[in-house]
Amino acid sequence: MTSAAQPPFSQPSSQPSSSQPSSSPYPFSLYPELDATALTAFVTALECGDVTGLAPARAAEVAEVRSVAVFTRGKVTGAHGDLLDAALWRHTGTGPRPVIVMPSPWTSLGWLPYAVQATLFALRGYNVLAYSARGFGGSEGEVEVAGALDITDGSRALDHIIERSTGPVTKIGFLGDSYGSGISQLVAAHDTRVHAVVALSTWGDLGEAFYENSTRHVAAVRALLAAAAKARLSPQTQTVFDNVLANRDVPGTLRWAETRSPFTHIKELNRRQVPVFFSHAWHETLFPPNQTLKMFNELTGPKRLAVSIGDHSGPEMTGMLGLPNRIWTDAHRWFDHHLKDIDNGIGDEGQVVGEVMWSKTLEPRPTWPSLTEHVERVYLADDGELVEEADDAQAGWTATVLCGVDTPATVADKVVESGYAEMAGRPKVYPTDDIDRTVAAVWAAAPVAETTRLRGTPRLRVTYRAANPGSSFVAYLLDVAPEGTAHLVTHAPYTDLDSPPDSLVSADIELQATAYDVPRGNRLMLVIDARDPFYGDANLPRATLAFTSPEATPSYLDLPLG
Template sequence: MTQPRQDRLRLLSPDQDHDVDAVVHDLLTGDATGVPADLVDDIAAVRAQCRLGAEQIPGAEGVLLDAFAAWPNTGGPHPLVILPAGLDPKGWKMYGGAIIRLLMRRYAVVAYTERGLPGSDGKLTVAGPEDIADGRKVIDWALANSGLDADPDRIGMLGISYGSGISQLVANEDQRVKAVVALSTWADLGQALYDNRTRHIAAAEALAAISDRPSDELVQVLEDFRENTNIDEVLEWAKPRSPAHVSKKRSVPTFFTSYWHETIFPQNQLLDYFDRYPGPKRLDLAVGDHGAVEIPGILLGVYTRTTEAAYDWLDHHLLGVDNGIDRDGVVHTETMYNFATEAAADLKSWSNSMLRYYLNAPSGGSTDGALTTSPAQTYSQSIQAGTEQVRAASTLVFDGFLERLLMPKRQLLDDVDRGAAAVWTTEPFPEPRRIAGAPEMQVTVTPSDKTVTVFAYLFDHNPFTGKMQIITHAAVTVQNAEAGRPTVVNARLQAADYRIPAGHHLTMIVDTKDHLYGDETIAGTTVTLSNQNGPAYVDLPMSS
């Protein structure tokens, strides 16, 4: 099999890599060498009560999928959970902890690695129709395997990252799937990768880099995306890979999770879909980035809030267990960075009403403009385009893990070049305030050339240290037919749940470069921000 490159994005740390190998080796052989101590007894119990082993499952067109199957020795027919692999070269092996926990709950389990990923045959299509067909073939295989004694009326799917989107898509096509757990998931792949006419190039490269065997179609899509050509065709390619664009939806009970600083599948596209999803649903939004909460649970069986809720979700919808998972709120949020949790009946009741702050130009010798609740009669300021002044995230995924360790990325406000970025700040808040929802910004953008990409960032600024913590951001690209045209930009920033301490400011910054995105900024040009074609403001979903 082709070995994964060493330079690609990983969901697992080197230590977790070692744990994966040890846990899977113990499951298969009974050799507990190197297994975390708290898993040794659980694995021994599972091995004593279940049958389990590695498999090669034929997918669509006979493509062999690397897999693992396990089931209790007694008590059939067994409810069945299918686990498509996440975005990591370890494939199905990253589910060691989840396999143990599901077996202890008396499920039969089949975990598999999708085509084109290390261990399996075929080419990577990124949740294409072949992947949906493969998922259905895995279910066929499980039901045809008499040893599993799987119950055809009690089948669920659980996936993280790549496997979460495939779980949703398979469930929508296959009437046999009765419940889904979609961890660190997407809903609209096109919007996740191309929002506000701006390419999220780092996320696209991360999706593609998992495999050295991309399909011919994927090769062309990636080439177009990198070169910023045929974007309409790229978005058409993304639609059948997006649960949000499935024309005939099954109302499968689905548990979704995401993160406030999700860098692979930014959360707004998921929230839009969740809000209109017709079936039983639950949403968990946490501090951090892609997989930060779930990976310890699915890898090592650690009891995390979201993984336990995921198992309860399956128990309720597949086993009929009255565990309260359907009555404790539909939306569950974790606040940056104090980890306070809150439950709400829906997204509308969780979100705060909007409070408008207007953008004002610097005055009185200050380098910074003001955010005020009173509109400015006129507002205009210009910045030089082409340099990155803000790094809301240095790397995909990793910064989010640091946030969960109470080490969020900080930046000094004094380090921002006011000639290359516009800065606005509020007065210090005398009392704590809370942002809950998606801020929205409007400003007239006039590039001196035809195109520019502007990046809007909202920070919590501590005036006592001069340091800022990122709350949320958005990227927007302006594409004009001629140079110098004023264009009204409306940008919805990614949703957030953040408590601003008393004495702190809110600071907005707009610049024209971000290394995680493919921009259309032309170095050496200027950009004028104004209220020429309408008020310039930011609406903040804020309460006391």
């Protein structure tokens, strides 16, 4: 991969195309901790060399990178000739070196959140190109949500940096956070020049992220729309998001999502054994971890998964601010190993590293299945208890839940933002005594005699009778202290749209994966209610769900223990 050196950027030939921005019910950012003013000052210093006002560490990075590379801002020509706002860190030497391309997150700031990390990659010897995805920031075009045009944009961005590298390009990496992570995986699946990927806070199956267990993720879609308030959504993108919120054309949305899901293209990644590093959060509210786990487990090439306390993009946020961050440290090590052939040990550290709630202990494991050493089954009993013996649970009991009423059991207080409180050691507290047992079914286990290490994916099987066509519920697994306050371990929604009225519905679902230590003296509590503002509600107002446990198919909860 060699070429003659060319000007750092092509010159813009036109202004960004105009279209109506997506409407937003409230101001919102997927990056609430990001200091755009400080990052803009950092970029300005990269251009002119004046580090006045920068923190000493940032000033030192600017001085060092300017001594070995040239930083420029400009435009990259993407699909259909649309100009994409971009930044290039280009070394002046003629020796061979690897390159990294960084498609932007889902934010009006475009590529700016990558400014510090791209500089750090440049200091490690990489040529780096960061660009704003089409429809965002200063880029032309419309937001296609990782569609065919976005994939072409990624390849055109790669062409751009190769053409402007002053020496031979050895290997190529794509790195993205959030939106850019999905684009990075898809470009790697379609462009055989890509050697390795880093995908932070990503998705594997977009359809499952939008419709988990057939349940609409309405809060997530509203958050995406709000965060894209200044973007230019394509008509198709706007229609799909509107359809999710209005509960229209589910098959059409799933077809749209399928082509935009890296999982759909996993055979190509596996054929070329592309190394992929994932980072995710246990309590992710935009892209729930199980759909990314599905992708991770099917990859056959080199792979690594870091799962942490927090929510979307939270675990990697301090790195974007320029602070020490283990996720970004591993991203650097991943590319150093796979793009520069440095034997730094990351390939021998196991495929998975999980941060345990709430001790923050890091646990490396060789594979995802190795997290779970054995599974303990507890049964839902008629007296509101979780019991270990099926005979103790009896059969035929009924626990009736009134629909249409919210309870204190909810996924989180806010999309994304609640995860920052978790990372700061202030997870949401659930007052279990305030959960009305007429609108929620509750089962509690006995206090644990010693710390119980939940590691892996819990599974719930429960039967219920719905009087009306269409029904849904949300199951929450809580860790309850002796005084009755609780923290959320994990949860999952469920929706049934096919069963006739007044029939028994058998729900067999996985709760979201977890690594959680239940302290001695605490107890696990399962709460099932019929309404949560994070999800679409398929129930009719004032309808009821009657949960039960038939003798032939008892209701139970499988707990993965480490």
